[in-house]
Amino acid sequence: MKTLRRLRELRDPESFRLFGWSLLTIFAAAFLVRTRRLPSLLRYLSRPTHTDAGQKVRQEPDLRSLDRVRRYSHTIITRLLRSQHPCLLRSLVLYRYCRKHGVPAAIHYGVRSGADGLEGHSWVTLDGTPFGETEEGLRPYVAVYSYPTDESEAASQQAQFTAGCRP
Numbered sequence: 001m002k003t004l005r006r007l008r009e010l011r012d013p014e015s016f017r018l019f020g021w022s023l024l025t026i027f028a029a030a031f032l033v034r035t036r037r038l039p040s041l042l043r044y045l046s047r048p049t050h051t052d053a054g055q056k057v058r059q060e061p062d063l064r065s066l067d068r069v070r071r072y073s074h075t076i077i078t079r080l081l082r083s084q085h086p087c088l089l090r091s092l093v094l095y096r097y098c099r100k101h102g103v104p105a106a107i108h109y110g111v112r113s114g115a116d117g118l119e120g121h122s123w124v125t126l127d128g129t130p131f132g133e134t135e136e137g138l139r140p141y142v143a144v145y146s147y148p149t150d151e152s153e154a155a156s157q158q159a160q161f162t163a164g165c166r167p
Contacts, residue, residue, distance in 0.1 A: 014065075015068060018065060018068045018069055018072060019068075019072045019076075021069070021097075022069050022072040022073045022076060022093055023072075023076055025073075025092075025093045025096055025097075026073060026076055026077060026081075026089050026093055029045075029089050029092040029093055029096070030089060032044065032045075033088065033089075033092070038109075038145070039147070041092075042095075042107065042147040045092060045095060045096045045099060046099050046147075046148075047099075048099075062101075065097075066094070066097065066098070066103070066126075066131065067132070069093065069094055069097045070090065070094050070131070070132045073086075073089065073090045073093045073094065074086055074090050077089050077090060087121050087122045087123065088122050091107055091122040091123055091124050092107070092122075094124045094131065094132070095107040095124050098124065098126070103126065104126070104127065105124050105125065105126055105131075106124070106125050106128075106146055106147065106148060107122065107123075107124050107125075107146065107147050108122065108123055108124075108125065108143045108145070108146045109121075109122045109143065109144055109145045109146070110122070110123075110138070110141030110142055110143045110144060111141065111142060111144055112140040112141045112142065121138075121141050123138060
């Protein structure tokens with residue numbers, strides 16, 4: 001039933017575009033995860049696109065589009081690719097979407113003790129708040145790597161974003 005609702009949602013051209021973008025970005029991220037080290041991969045995903053280079057004014061983050069990218073990515077990864085652990089690719093896709101649209105975001109990787117040893121998880125934060133995750137669900141995880149790693153770089157991202165939003 002949920003899948004049928006999502007398919008109906010794709011009748012909207014913007015939803016269809018976001019679904020297609022999510023699908024292509026998932027395949028690109030899956031390839032890049034296998035061919036690049038994490039810091040290099042995140043720098044690559046953080047790069048401005050050619051259409052963003054000349055664009056000075058940034059819009060407020062469209063949370064509806066961000067949520068669609070998160071939901072579509074999760075559906076593609078779990079239903080189409082049958083992954084039991086979708087968080088890595090989903091986080092990479094969401095992080096790329098944020099960076100592409102000038103939304104200051106950070107991506108985090110954490111671990112917790114599990115039944116079979118350490119278990120990992122990744123998530124994206126917007127202005128320090130987890131997006132699409134609950135604080136309660138993230139509480140057992142200890143962040144071992146975050147990007148951008150430098151607080152001044154994150155503050156610089158936020159300042160550029162805020163300056164671009166002023167009328």
